[in-house]
Amino acid sequence: MKHTFIVSTLMTCFLGFIAAANMPDYIQVCHRNDPELSKCLKSSVHNLRPYLAKGIKELNCPPLEPLYIGDLTILDGSGGLTVKAKKLSILGASNFEITKLRASTEKRRFDFELILPHLQGDGLYEINGNILALPIKGNGPFSGNFTNFVAYVRVQYDIKSVNDLDYLNVKEFALKIRTGKGNLKLENLFNGDKVLGDVINDTINQNFELFTNEVIAPIARALEAKFLVITTKILENFTYNELFPV
Numbered sequence: 001m002k003h004t005f006i007v008s009t010l011m012t013c014f015l016g017f018i019a020a021a022n023m024p025d026y027i028q029v030c031h032r033n034d035p036e037l038s039k040c041l042k043s044s045v046h047n048l049r050p051y052l053a054k055g056i057k058e059l060n061c062p063p064l065e066p067l068y069i070g071d072l073t074i075l076d077g078s079g080g081l082t083v084k085a086k087k088l089s090i091l092g093a094s095n096f097e098i099t100k101l102r103a104s105t106e107k108r109r110f111d112f113e114l115i116l117p118h119l120q121g122d123g124l125y126e127i128n129g130n131i132l133a134l135p136i137k138g139n140g141p142f143s144g145n146f147t148n149f150v151a152y153v154r155v156q157y158d159i160k161s162v163n164d165l166d167y168l169n170v171k172e173f174a175l176k177i178r179t180g181k182g183n184l185k186l187e188n189l190f191n192g193d194k195v196l197g198d199v200i201n202d203t204i205n206q207n208f209e210l211f212t213n214e215v216i217a218p219i220a221r222a223l224e225a226k227f228l229v230i231t232t233k234i235l236e237n238f239t240y241n242e243l244f245p246v
Contacts (some may be wrong), residue, residue: 081129140188148180
């Protein structure tokens with residue numbers, strides 16, 4: 001019995017080694033029982049960044065650069081302000097840096113804290129209502145630069161069996177964003193009135209954190225959906241034992 005157990009253990013380790021050797025360059029394997037699992041996983045995700053930027057065709061994984069959000073209702077008017085974005089596109093999402101990571105195979109949960117050093121966004125906007133006690137109305141192109149935004153990500157997963165093979169399955173993917181510094185430029189406010197437009201743009205940028213805190217939640221939900229798609233594409237293409245061997 002003892003001999004059988006030893007052989008079985010050795011075979012499991014050997015198969016894990018073979019699987020790791022056959023993994024693509026963008027996947028850095030982490031052993032599930034590694035006491036430094038969080039550190040390994042952080043390195044593994046960082047290793048993915050240049051591949052995520054361009055997209056991974058064999059996994060049908062879309063590129064992060066640029067990250068296309070599309071059309072989005074940011075504020076629905078219930079608070080006195082309607083804000084809509086169209087053709088929203090973001091550059092810089094792949095340059096994230098993981099500052100904290102906790103991995104628990106027992107709780108089947110990963111918690112990340114990321115810093116996004118610099119994001120650049122552009123698209124079209126529609127805005128109508130009041131902001132900081134000032135009336136505002138307009139539509140047209142917009143651009144923005146965002147520095148040192150912080151994202152908090154929680155991933156809860158389980159293990160599902162498909163054709164007698166185990167895969168990680170994301171049960172919950174939650175993302176929250178804490179805003180940082182930056183600036184916005186809304187063109188064609190008040191039908192192109194430069195004086196009024198400059199007043200509103202200056203007011204927004206002088207109160208940038210306050211303004212972005214009002215509009216960040218729906219943007220975070222859109223980013224959450226995009227990152228969930230990418231995460232799922234990766235996990236469904238590799239078994240649990242390939243990604244996290246014993």
